Amino acid sequence: MLKIDVTKKRLDTEEVKTLEEMWRRAARRVILATTLAGCGHPGGSLSSLHMLLLLYALIEHDPKNPRFPERDRVVISHGHISPGVYAVLCEYGYFPEEPFLMEFRRAGSAFGGHVEQSVPGVEWNTGNLGQGLSAACGMARALKLKGLERRVFCVMGDGEQQKGQVIEARRFAVKFGLNNLCALIDYNRLQIGGRIYRVMPQDIAQEIKATYWNVIEANGHDFNELYQALRRVITGEVLCPEKPTAILAQTTMGKGISFMEDDEKWHGMALPPDLAREALKELGFDPQELDILLEKRKSYPISFPHFPHDPEPVEVETGEPILYGPDVKTDCRSAYGKALLSLAELNNKENMPPKVLGITCDLEGSVKMSAFRKASPQAFHEVGIQEHHAATVAGALSKEGFLTFFSTFGVFAVDETINQHRLNVLNKTALKIVATHCGLDVGEDGPTHQCVDYLGLLLNLLGLEIYFPADPNQTDRIIRYVAKSRGNVFVGMGRSKLPIITDEEGKPFFGKDYVFIPGKADLLRKGDAATIIAFGSVMPEVMKAWEVLKQEGVSVAVVNMATLRPLDEEAICEAAKRGPIMVVEDHVVESGLGSLVAKTIAKHGLVAKLSLKGVTRYGSSGKPQDLYKEQGLDAASLVKAMKELIA
Amino acid sequence: MLKIDVTKKRLDTEEVKTLEEMWRRAARRVILATTLAGCGHPGGSLSSLHMLLLLYALIEHDPKNPRFPERDRVVISHGHISPGVYAVLCEYGYFPEEPFLMEFRRAGSAFGGHVEQSVPGVEWNTGNLGQGLSAACGMARALKLKGLERRVFCVMGDGEQQKGQVIEARRFAVKFGLNNLCALIDYNRLQIGGRIYRVMPQDIAQEIKATYWNVIEANGHDFNELYQALRRVITGEVLCPEKPTAILAQTTMGKGISFMEDDEKWHGMALPPDLAREALKELGFDPQELDILLEKRKSYPISFPHFPHDPEPVEVETGEPILYGPDVKTDCRSAYGKALLSLAELNNKENMPPKVLGITCDLEGSVKMSAFRKASPQAFHEVGIQEHHAATVAGALSKEGFLTFFSTFGVFAVDETINQHRLNVLNKTALKIVATHCGLDVGEDGPTHQCVDYLGLLLNLLGLEIYFPADPNQTDRIIRYVAKSRGNVFVGMGRSKLPIITDEEGKPFFGKDYVFIPGKADLLRKGDAATIIAFGSVMPEVMKAWEVLKQEGVSVAVVNMATLRPLDEEAICEAAKRGPIMVVEDHVVESGLGSLVAKTIAKHGLVAKLSLKGVTRYGSSGKPQDLYKEQGLDAASLVKAMKELIA
DSSP states (O other), X not given: OOOOOTTSSSOOHHHHHHHHHHHHHHHHHHHHHHHHHTOSOHHHHHHHHHXXXXXXXXXXXXXXSTXXXXXXXXXXXXXXXXXXXXXXXXXXXXXXXXXXXXXXXXXXXXXXXXXXXXXXXXXXXXXXXXXXXXXXXXXXXXXXXXXXXXXXXXXXXXXXXXXXHHHHHHHHHHHTTOTTEEEEEEEXXXXXXXXXXXXXXXXXXXXXXXXXXXXXXXXXXXXXXXXXXXXXXXXXXXXXXXXXXXXXXXXXXXXXXXXXXXXXXXXXXXXXXHHHHHHHHHHTSOTTXXXXXXHHHHHOOOOSOOOOXXXXXXXXXXXXXXXXXXXXXXXXXXXXXXXXXXXXXXXXXXXXXXXXXXXXXXXXXXXXXXXXXXXXXXXXXXXXXXXXXXXXXXXXXXXXXXXEEEEEEHIIIIITTHHHHHHHHHXXXXXEEXXXXXXXXXXXXXXXXOBOOHHHHHTTSTTOEEEOOSSHHHHHHHHHHHHHOOSOEEEEOOSSEEEOOBOXXXXXXXXXXXXXXXXXOEEEEOOSSEEEEEOGGGHHHHHHHHHHHHHXXXXXXXXXXXXXXXXXXXXXXHHHHHSOEEEEEEEEGGGSHHHHHHHHHHHTTOOOOEEEEEEOSOOOSSOHHHHHHHTTOSHHHHHHHHHHHXX | OOOOOTTSSSOOHHXXXXXXXXXXXXXXXXXXXXXXXXXXOHHHHHHHHHHHHHHHHHSOOOTTSTTOTTOOEXXXXXXXXXXXXHHHHHHTTSSOHHHHHHHTTOTTOSSOSSOOTTSTTOOSOOOSTTOHHHHHHHHHHHHHHHTOXXXXXXXXXXXXXXXXXXXXXXXXXXXXXXXXXXXXXXXOSEETTEEHHHHSOOOHHHHHHTTTOEEEEEETTOHHHHHHHHHHHHHTOSSSTTSOEEEEEEXXXXXXXXXXXXXXXXXXXOOOHHHHHHHHHHHTSOTTHHHHHHHHHHHOOOOSOOOOOOOOOOOOOOOOOOOOOTTOEEEHHHHHHHHHXXXXXXXXXXXXXXXXXXXXXXXXXXXXXXXXXXXXXXXXXXXXXXXXXXXXXXXXXXXXXXXXXXXXXXXXXXXTTHHHHXXXXXXXXXXXXXXXXXXXXXXXXXXXXXXXXXXXXXXXXTXXXXXXXXXXXXXXXXHHHHHHOOSOEEEEOOSSEEEOOBOTTSSBTTOTTOOOXXXXXXXXXXXXXXXXXXXXXXXXXXXXXXXXXHHTTOOEEEEEOOEEESOOHHHHHHHHXXXXXXXXXXXXXXXXXXXXXXXXXXXXXXXXXXXXXXEOSOOOSSOHHHHHHHTTOSHHHHHHHHHHHHO
């Protein structure tokens, strides 16, 4: 495996020769892989090859142990250059060539069309452009927090510099002093639509300089020029050593194959076999090899094992729950803030890397992270009004073995960033998204700030757990529970102060003996005429309605559904067997719990009279109780609706 | 109403005095409105007041006819300064003061917590930061297209400059030569979290210059300095008259009230009554007024009418449908491209403003907009890899009376931009989102590119119509239908070529006599043992399964659900009455059509055996038919599942 020592000023002739030979072999694989698959992205793969080949010769890595903690990390942000990346990883011995060429872009294979961590050596799944630098920031920050003097290299396309999330990431890198971060930009001046300056004029160098990064320009196909640039980064011989550095590598799309060079047609199209044979000839290989491999691929089984990439484990103490008595009136956000503080106090020790991280976007006070920040300043991350970047950076930190809480309002934590979370989930992160200000309960800030669709959106993230506590006691338990959970979790809450939920004797329902069990609904009140299933901020109205109904001699059960995924289907079926069901939620009816309840009933072949109460139009700007009344979610309306339901 | 002529070099003393008096009255309203409501954002309102007051004295506007086409437009991007905006609109006679002070931030009122078009004079609802400049770009582009020599002023916060979408908008403005666009930045150096340079260090001026805008700095509380700056913009006396201009107005949060100045506490908090009385005293008003108004507000009815703001109408010819014969094999994308081309040919005339616009994000070829671009170059908008900006700019153009088609892959048109569409819907835009590459049907590009949750996400946008054609014929009809529709519409499609759906005689089902009716399912095949309800790219597998079942003597009906909202509940109920139902879709089972069918059945108190077939885990990277097989969506799996269902 080629390893070049950065102490010397230039590569020697032997090294350049070795690299040129490596390049020739890697280019062959790019051509073969894409033509064999009949699709893929050879153009950008070829323009990135020189820098990728040299990079791995300079960094700390181990193909036999790709995930050892003290490695340098390479994030490929423009994931479509997977043929180039796999070709280079193959050259460095991460895996043999055959399974890559035979399985690339076949259903079930580890070798997907965009880079995925199922391939050993890949650090981050990408594909949707503009997110890779944020992930790289998360890794670079993780290395700093862990006290590891290693680096993160983020290889990027030039077209993707257009994405707004990229400049958010650049600013973050400066704020957090990520001089261990280097972006390598494959500046081939072409994107799918043609010349980047025609598609969207942009002065990439000026924009980067405006965020105070170091910028180095180099010929991306000259190994010695690339070496000078990377050497400056690695030895810290840059203008501002405390700042991150971008290398603008001037390249040519399709480099090395005469008829592919500088033609955007080959961005996302494989060479047809006849042209692929020409290309192999140009590279000095036997063109007939293509036909042999084409034949072989037809019956080649999908067999290369997917590289496992679970998040790094984190061991935390979750301490004793905080109990809120029946007379306390506080908001779930404050209970979250207190639980988070106790997690920090228990787990973030002085002179040790913190275990619990907090991330927010200019809403520290509103999401109640101030006490956490004061107790654990090094663990707190104010990312500014840059939610897209924040969501990705938080995901990357969670994957690096930090218990990471990402908190902002529901509209920013969910609606604005659902696609960032989608890519986090594909990356098997372990992020805890705790969103405050969900629902009409946001109140006077109005419809732009009322997230009434979090459940509808989040149900689409496969595998995500979804919780929504009913009061501060349950909030405390759920937060401590999720601190131990290994996956991606969402915990939602409203804005207002909520009364403590009590049992019929007036003792806290989620009291000393309560244990939170995911997928287990809480039967708050027994009753036989009907059931109200509800969750979250409407619970006080539901309890008031129950009280009125009781006084009027109507006995209804009340079920709190704090776990929205996994769903307690048994509790729903029991309710259906009991009689009519009214679902009440501070969420769009179309996509909320009511919809899940109806679906569950139908799935189990049951029948029950249903009344689905929730948000049916965007809220106005006013006090939550007035907004609830506007949409029939206040106690009086619920009582009326229940009477109609059981009539 | 104050109107200042920009021919003179300076404001005269009289004008400054008038403006100062106006400022005093407006500041009073800011204090009163927020304290009366007990919440809101007085700090930024006060820092923006001078520029807002002067701006309306310089632009073309008419309080009696706020939406006349030849007006200059003012977009308030940091919508939380609504008290300041309303105070100024009030000063210019858009509405009387009383309803504003009495109704601000009360449920059902026009005067919401963030600016909304329900208030006369407001051009765009904002609140989620960073979207306003994109909307302003859409308006500025609309003015250029219409040949109106008017301007758009976008008033922005400094904190929101952190949002990535802002730089996307800036680049767009340069590409499209929007020198009729001016951003006025309220540079008070504070955001909720404190000093902007602590929250997220950013050199705003450098970043703007890096995108080649003109930048003018001015004291934002000096009417004459502001006048010089705005005058330069209006008269075109800027460094590059062909470029947009940003005015960086140095301001002070809470300006004018001694104890509020430069304190971020007052960003989002109203003065308590005692301090409000102090503030009124400082402004020279009777502090007792507050108490009178507080009392009056208690019983003041919500009565001020919401200002209507439907999108400008657009009259288009939709022409004759293109018919695809039973032997044709093409993709729905190509059928869309052809329908779009015929809309352009029919409606976009030379030397006239185009009526039909196309917008894409570096995917012109994939979304089949090339023919449209060639036929109607001035109507085509290549926005680059800047989806957030593109979605908002497209929304704004649709509102300005252009039939606007926004096309990119499903993951970008939906997952990445759902929050931009949410704000579009709140703004009552009339955008036609046509997303190609939906579902596993995307194939080898893998899970990052497979949008398997479009329906789950889009159902949360209240009022949006959702269509998904089954073949090229139906695509053509749906596109021509939506060209006439007034609201926001989504049309989804896959990537692959699809066979033409025929009736049992082999004639195109969506043939010459077919009329597309929203909310009406298509009974493709009759049958009595069970029903398959399906839509989109799985339809060929469904039809194959039907054929096999038929040959085996099993008679099942096949229903095509091309309209997902409005949903044909009647067709679902009929199917439930007929017997077992299998739903088949290239979409996550949890949130797709199967879920809607189950919900409909439960809602109507029916029972039916259900089998919901769809995506249950993220897809891999391979040929669509292989991916369908992996998830049990191929014909053979469907046949097997149907037999189990009816057994």
